[in-house]
Amino acid sequence: MSKVLESTDLQNVLEVKDLQIEFKVDEQYYKAVHGVNFHIAPGETLGLVGESGCGKSVTSMSIMRLLKDPTKVSGQIIYQGRDLLKLTENQMRQVRGNEIGMIFQEPMTSLNPVHKIGRQIGETLLLHRGMSASRARKESIEMLKRVGIPRAEQIVDEYPHQLSGGMRQRVMIAIAMACNPSLLIADEPTTALDVTIQAQILELMKQLAKENGTSILLITHDLGVVAETCDRVAVMYAGRIVEEGSVRKIFKNPQHPYTRGLLNSIPKLTGERKRLEPIEGNVPSLRNMPDGCRFAPRCPFAMDKCVAHNPELFEVEDGHRSRCFLQEGGQ
């Protein structure tokens, strides 16, 4: 890495710059993620929000470099001052599970059915801490206790199918946090769980992250989860970030028509009861991306300009930006 890194790179745990991800479909490459930029400060929780297919999960997978070939990833993913895209596979393995932990959406299928819980947690410690099997087992029991699993001494010798979904997600968190990573990527960690369990899992993640000073990148489609958990939020649409800012600002003063649409489509408990307003239309497919603003075909405020040109991210207020011509000139 000969390039002199900017000072912000060092302050942030993660800095994603101009990330482009292309998938090969029928011998042709299509861009699923188009120039995404974001950063996460130490101890901060960033929510990456969007509908299915907007590129949020792909973005998280690209940080771990877990996307399968044939996929082209370019740009920079700077973690603690190192560009992850430039590391060798061996170097990258030292990062995975050690410096960056990851939790997935499907707790029911994310644990290996043929290995005991203890071994699955211990594997991370074995790989990165060089622990003996018996030390790793002890440490696994400790981790199970930390993630709030009762009877940890017994559960450590049980198999995933003996646990409920919520318990399995706790185990996944134990695996991801075993090596005290600086960054935790949680890809829809609560989507597959019951609502009552969801809150517990989010609370657990927040608590552990706070104890360890871990930053979190939370991928979700659920704005309720974002409101509860995140410090900042980046809203993604069709492979681009369309709005970003602090959770408070975005919820109070959403600027991009897509963000407003998302907020209008969640039911409110207080105030006058209104019909939910869905966003009309569908996310454009990879093969037919609009040239200008990608939201233009679904946008109630679309102008001629929106169809022809792609807007940049305009600053709305301090630390709040929106990719919409309506905000051009700081309106």
Add this chain to the structure above:
Amino acid sequence: MGAYIIRRIGQAIIVLIGISIIAFLLLYAVPADPARIIAGPHATPDVVNQIRINLGLNLPIWEQYLKYMGNLLHGNLGTSYIFHTSVMSQISSRMGPTAELALGCWIMELIIGIPLGIYTARHANKVRDVVISALALIGISLPVYWLGLLLLFAFGFKIQIFPLGGTGGIYYLILPSITYGITGAAYYMRLLKSTMLDVMNQDYVRTARAKGASERRVIYRHVLRNALIPVITFAGIDIGTLLAGVVLIEETFNWNGMGMLAYQAIGNQDIPVIMGTVLLLAVFVVLFNLIVDIVYGFVDPRIRYD
């Protein structure tokens, strides 16, 4: 577990009785007349009739069956029509060489098939995979007797490393085992490859990668064990049928096993011997299915019997 095994043995007995009935009926449905075969073409009808009465072939079929099964309970499989020795002694004298050959062939299939399955799964769709898969297809398509003769010619006759057939220890076992291994391994390879490719797309494999596990570790620790169930099923049925004899291999390598016994018995219409070998095959298949089911429980903890 114990209760499960007892229940399964109970089921196995019912299956075996069913098989014995079907085999019995089929043999008696064949138009050939065993009494006539034993007596020879020039015997008088009286002689043939006398033989029929002696063998109990004049009785109604259900009575013949019950008599057969009654004898079976006493470990008596009857007497060969042709050799006039007990079927049990014939089978037991062939069992040793057959078990040797079956095990040799089976192990060779596994030794060739499993590593190739892992290798082609790891390198799926690359040139290496395509080449090996093509070779495997050729392996499947080769007739064993042809490959066997070729190997005998090359390594028994031209370069004299191995004996030109016969029974007698590991030295005699190598060529027939390799022959069978080459033609049979492809099934294991393809089965393991396709299951592994399937497992590689599972979420828990992604989890293993996200932990920082090396590709090697991912394959051997996380993928392989999950991909073994269908292979174990196949291997169990395979060894079960192999133990009942490998006719073509035995014929090619002049190996005096169960396969040859059954083959000759069919040619001779020697019904007691045919029945004995069929029942033995059924016992092996049923037995190894049971063993396979028990092994499942060790490989996959989700399968537990109570």
